[in-house]
Each structure stands twice: as structure tokens, then as C-alpha cells.
Amino acid sequence: MRLIRILIISSIFSVIASGQPLITPTDFLNTKEPTRMCGGYVATEFGPDAMLAVQPSGGAVVRVDLGDTIRCLYIFCDQPFNRLIVFSLNDVGGTRTPNGIKAYGRAIVPNYFQFEGDPPFISPPFQRFDSTGFLLGPVDIVVSSKHGFYDPNVDLIFVLDQGNQRVVKLRYDQALDSLIWVGSFGSDILNLPTAIAYAKYDDSFIDNDDIYVADGTLSRVFRFSRDGVLEASYGGRGSSYGSIGYATGIAVSVSDSVPNRFYLTDSRNMRVMRYYSATNGPIMAESWYVFPSDAQRFVKAVDTDLDGNVYVIDNFTHYITVFNANLNVIRTIYGGFGYEPGLFDHPYDIYIDKDEMQVCERWGEFSGIHSLMIRPGQPKPAGEELPRRFCLYQNYPNPFNSTTIINFDLPETADTRLVIYNILGQLVAAPVDAALPAGSHSVTWDGRNSFGKQVSSGVYFYVISTKEHHAVKKLLLLK
Secondary structure, three states, rough: OOOOOEEOOHHHHHHHHHOEEEEOOOOOOHHHOOOOEEHHHHHHHHHOOOOOOOEEEEEEEEEEOOOOOEEEEEEEEEHHHEEEEEEEEEEEEEEEEEEEEEOOOOOOOOOOOOOOOOOOOEOOOOOOOOOOOOOOOEEEEEOOOOOOOOOOOOOOOOEEEOOEEEEEEEEEOOOOOOEEEEEEEOOOOOOOOOEEEEEEOOOHHHOOEEEEEOOOOOOOHHHEEEEEEEEEEEOOOOOOOEEOOEEEEEOOOOOOOOOOOEEEOOOOEEEEEEEOOOOOOOEEEEEEEEEEOOOOEEEEEEEEOOOOOOOOOOOOOOOOEEEOOOOOOOOEEEEEEEEOOOOOOEEEEEEEEEEOOOOOOHHHHHOEEEEEEEOOOOOOOOOOOOOOOEOOOOEOOOOOOOOOEEEEEEEOOEEEEEEEOOOOOEEEEEEEEEOOOOOEEEEEEEEEEOOOOOOOOEEEEEEEEOOOEEEEEEEEEEE
């Protein structure tokens, strides 16, 4: 593959493209909390003994389907206290309520980190705590089920354990409602890992998935297999096209239209870079964008959305710059310094899951998690709140005599099929078989089959299917 060497000049920074994503502050995780989850607010919702990740450096979400309830586990790295903080919320019909906060990691008193270099970075400690359950300065985290539901049989949680120079593998045990240690890798390769990303390829073989790790002092990015085997690496200290000054953030494209790409922020060279990389293939640089030197900058983190847009955090200017997938168009610039909704106090990391964007802030008493929503393209109509997740509701009335109403939510446009089966598994009717827009939908069934004949009393099942989702519920017809 011939490298597409595009140096995007700094003057393009002033060009804002049409069709930009809409970014709006929202209450943290749809609870009663304010936009920014920090210090004094947690005890009100979670109780006086609740713990808070006061200086979160990275985050991820685990969604577990419990039937009528979705358990949402928002996991954040609490680097200074060498632990993970897990915010547990129950999502019922799109409304989330706090369920509790837990911590993972054994209490230790590590050696103090030393700051050196330009830009500053944390040097590895002289003593490592590398046994099971110990974390030393966890800085980033990813989940193999990104943008989907967590499957406890196959999905894993990967934590970048910076102090121990490794990637730790965990799993969520639903019965114990706890994180369980699985293993680790990379300690013989990594020096000062700074960010981690998970590549979930468009196939049915999870073993083909990869883990990408950026390393600051080595100025390289490493690609590991899901099992922790080193597959490829790229970089080397420098400012040329194929080199890296200081790698601070990494993100894999999650858009179907931009496959096999990942993005890296290089704080020393004040740029964001795009690479081509596929399983069992080499890593190749494709393009970059150099931020203008009109302000003191520290490009710290990067993530992507489902439409291929690239979000870059600048820790010093407090802005998020949103690029298109090729890094040659700036969609929008969002944020700035401050404590009001939509402003940031030293943003440190960014995590996007579908239309949710969590920004970790690390500075003084306002350190915490800033919650925002993103919408691709044009803003949503005034007053319209699109559903946050796929959901099939229980019909009402139930039991019913003449007609019943079936409601369901689609978080995005999808080819949708709603069908009704009898207790023998025979198709009775198909009230919906069409492409439907994102939103809340309502269908009325009058108890007739596909030929217009009234069906007999009894138990029936209604099933809804899209490309990504499937749900079944039972209804009862009485005459």
C-alpha cells in the first residue's frame, strides 16, 4: 500500500466544516447529578461512604443485560490511589439510577513518581507491585464489548497499569458483581505506557481482535493480539513523518466507513496522526495534523465516534477539537477553560460510547468526570430527546381483549422487523417490516393474523429484530 503523505497545514485550523457534530452537556450518566461528577456531589446519590475517582485518567463502560434492567458499569482509573472506581447504575427504560460504587485494587504505598522531560511525563517507579490484584498508577482502560452488551463468556476488560509497565486483563463476574483478575502481558516490552485502545474487527472471530498501546518514553505504538502476543510496532523518537515525539493518546476507529485505522496524539510535536493497521498486517502512517503554535498546548487524548469523527483533547487550552476521519477538516472546536457546563478544567482523557462522551478532568477540587452528549450532523429538533439505547417494552394492556400497544426505542436508524408468534412458534403477524428512524415508536396490534382473521385466545410472543439487536416478550390475548 502506497503511503498517503498528507501534511495538513495549520491554517486549516480556522476552517469549520458544515454538518458538525452537536455537543451538549448533560447530567452525569442520566442521574440526578450535575454535569460534572466531582467531590461533594457523590454522597448525595450514593451515600456518605461512597468513593470517588478524584483524579480519573481514563474510563470505559460495561453494559450487562439483566432482562428488564440494563446494568451500566462505568469504570474509571484512579491513578493516584492505584485503583479502579466502578460506578454502577441501573438503566430501566432509558432512566438511570445509582446502584453503588466499588473499588478494585489492593491498597499500597508506592514510591513517588518523578517528573522530568518536556513535556512532563511520569517515570517508572523503582519498585513494582506486580502480583495479582495490584495496580500501580492505572492510567487507561478499554473493554472488548465497546458499543455493545458485555458477554461474560468472551469479553474482557483491559487496564493499562503504567507503574508495572503492563496490560492487566480483568473480567466482570455478574454473580459476584465484581471485577476478577485474569492475567497480564507486556511487562517485558513496555516502558512507560500512556494509552490503550481495543480494535474490534468486523468479523465473527474475537481472537482476531487486537490491543494497541502507546508508549511515551519509547515513542512507539505496539499492537498486541487479544492474548497478549506482540504482533507489530511503529515509531521511534523524532519529529519526522514516521517517528513519534511523545505518544500520549490512542484510539481505534469504530466507524464502519473508516475500517482498520487508529489515531495517535503526539504531544511533543503537537499533532494527531492517523495510521492504517489490520490484524496480521503492518502498521503504516497515513496522515497527520499539526496544531498551530499560537498557544501553549499539550494534546493529551483522542477518541472517535460512530461517524468516523476524531476528538482530540488539549490539556493546556482546555478545548476539544473535532476532525473528520482524514484529519483534513475541522468539524468543530468545543470547550474552553471554566467550570460551567461545557467548559473544562484541564481535560485529561476522553471516552466516547455511542452518543455519550465522558471527559476526565484532573485539577484540584474540580477533578472528576464531565458528561456530554454528541449528535452527528445536524442538531436534533427542539424538544426531541432521542433514546439512548435499544429497548422493547411490555405491551399494554396485558392481558388484552381487542387491541394492545407495543412500544420500542431505536437509538439509531435501522431496518426493523416486529413479528408475532403463537406458542407453537408459528408466525402469526408482522406489524412492522421497514427501515425506521431513531426515536420512540408505537405499534398497535388488533389480535388479527396476516390474513386479517381474528386469532384465538392464548399466549403469544412478539419479537423485534434489527441488525444489531434482538428482543422477545410475551403477551396474553383474552376474549
